[in-house]
Amino acid sequence: MFAPHPDDAELGAGGAIVKAVDEGLAVGIIDLTTGEMGSLGNKETRINEADKAKKNLGVKIRENLGFPDANLPFEDKKKTILFVASKIREYQPKVVLIPYWEDRHPDHSTTSDIVTKACHYAKLKKVELDHPRYKVNHMIYYELNGQFSPSYILDISQEFERKKEAIMTYKSQFKEFSKEYLPFPVYERCRFYGSLILADFGEAFFLKNPIALKDWKIFF
Numbered sequence: 172m173f174a175p176h177p178d179d180a181e182l183g184a185g186g187a188i189v190k191a192v193d194e195g196l197a198v199g200i201i202d203l204t205t206g207e208m209g210s211l212g213n214k215e216t217r218i219n220e221a222d223k224a225k226k227n228l229g230v231k232i233r234e235n236l237g238f239p240d241a242n243l244p245f246e247d248k249k250k251t252i253l254f255v256a257s258k259i260r261e262y263q264p265k266v267v268l269i270p271y272w273e274d275r276h277p278d279h280s281t282t283s284d285i286v287t288k289a290c291h292y293a294k295l296k297k298v299e300l301d302h303p304r305y306k307v308n309h310m311i312y313y314e315l316n317g318q319f320s321p322s323y324i325l326d327i328s329q330e331f332e333r334k335k336e337a338i339m340t341y342k343s344q345f346k347e348f349s350k351e352y353l354p355f356p357v358y359e360r361c362r363f364y365g366s367l368i369l370a371d372f373g374e375a376f377f378l379k380n381p382i383a384l385k386d387w388k389i390f391f
């Protein structure tokens with residue numbers, strides 16, 4: 172999973188991360204920046220908070236690429252994309268979670284573009300990097316500030332409290348779990364998506380490609 176700033180992974184897909192870890196899947200989070208340009212906290216506090224969240228969530232890998240916050244893409248866009256592509260080849264994720272491209276925060280939309288292109292470059296034979304070519308099975312987009320019509324909604328009713336705890340690890344950013352302090356209304360959004368699937372809480376995801384169904388069992 173890729174995120175622009177520490178805390179974005181938890182805000183956008185914390186429930187999905189908890190569920191994946193509980194299901195025994197190997198989960199890794201790569202943050203592109205340390206969020207050092209944010210009004211609250213600094214580079215050190217934000218890295219420490221992300222490390223704490225990593226332990227709480229039980230994810231295997233959490234890496235920060237240290238690109239400059241509020242200044243993505245770093246220097247040369249192609250270089251940045253290739254660097255991310257090399258990470259994809261190194262870790263070989265079957266599924267990559269990416270922030271949705273329509274977002275009022277420029278770092279969020281730029282991260283979406285960089286990671287989408289990096290997944291493409293990772294599979295190209297003629298792109299020579301430190302690791303051999305690798306094809307990601309699915310690129311799945313998650314919401315931060317933006318909104319889409321979801322391809323699917325994950326029931327995170329059982330995981331919501333742990334998502335909330337993971338978000339509150341970022342003490343430099345959020346004094347309380349409320350609309351006043353969060354960058355967008357996480358509680359209300361999860362309640363809304365949950366209501367669409369008759370669950371208490373849900374997280375929405377978007378796929379550019381449809382998922383193939385092999386039979387009708389999913390509907391029964």
Ligand SMILES: [Zn+2]
Binds near residue numbers: 176276
């Ligand atoms: Zn962010």
